[in-house]
Amino acid sequence: MMxxxxxxxxxxxxxxxxxxxxGKMGVILHSLPFELMMIGGAAAGSYALSNDSSTIKHTISDIMRAFKGPKWSEADYQDMLCLLFQLLRMARNSPVELEEHIENPEASVIFQAYPKLLGDHEAIELITDTLRSxxxxxxxxxxxxxxxxxxxGLMKDETLHVSHALQxxxxxxxxxxxxxAVLGVVKTMASIDQPPEVxxxxxxxxxxxxxxxxxxxYGLVAPLAQRLTAVVKQDQSFLDVIKAALIAGLHQHATNLCVEVGRQAAPSHVRPSFVSVETALREIKRTP
Incomplete structure (x- = not known):
């Protein structure tokens, strides 16, 4: 919206x-279609020349992503922490049972409880590949x-291709x-015999x-590229939370502490509170 x-x-x-x-808008409106054709057409042509097909393919969707804003909310971060808690706890208590969940997340009741997270293949693959390793x-x-x-870092670089291309x-x-403008001057010089008003x-x-x-x-494309970069970086912070919690688990810290390490890695404006996460984890522990 903003x-x-x-x-x-x-x-x-x-x-x-x-x-x-x-100022008179008539002059601008008269020249606008032709100038826009030259400038916009040349910009589109150079964009196609300097980028690969994958970047061009994702341009429209990434522009829409810039307008929509970051994908993950505070509630999504809390859901991810709860999911990691369940998986890390199972990795400690029943590694064989964990394999069934990470080998087929779509059929796992644990993953199915968080449908938005399950729909993000990058995040789910990051979790399952790490636990499998x-x-x-x-x-x-x-x-x-x-x-x-x-x-x-590689995923971030790939996701930033469109914003770099727009910049x-x-x-x-x-x-x-x-x-x-120079072509316009050339056209004018060819009509130098015309009266001053012309x-x-x-x-x-x-x-x-x-x-x-x-x-x-400077009024449209550069701000759009900067906005897209900011959205991509904030969405990538979601993966940093996953990394922090999983690494804490490999260090054999208590499962609750692993979740807290992940929570602290979240950006402050989407970081769930300690109390809300503890309340959610308490509900999970009560579930048989």
């Missing part, structure tokens, strides 16, 4: 100020921590605006290209 408010505010302030200062005696906490850090586009848009409109139309390139770059 993204749409930001876009509306940007347009209202820029064009409202221009009109209030006595521990069951195969790959349980050195420091080696596993390094493995998880590299895996999460590169934002960096290129002012230059593409200059290209469109030349003035033609020069004004050419300058729309410079304006449009800068406006799109």
């Amino acid at each position: 993204g749409f408010i930001g876009i509306a505010l940007t347009f209202v302030m820029v064009f409202g100020g221009y009109v209030l200062a006595g 521990a069951s195969l005696n790959y349980d050195d906490p420091y080696q596993v921590e390094d493995m998880l850090a590299r895996r999460i 590169n586009m934002a960096d290129a848009l002012p230059a593409l605006g200059i290209v469109a 030349l003035g409109k033609m020069i004004g139309g050419a300058l729309v290209g410079t304006f449009l390139g800068v406006f799109l770059a």
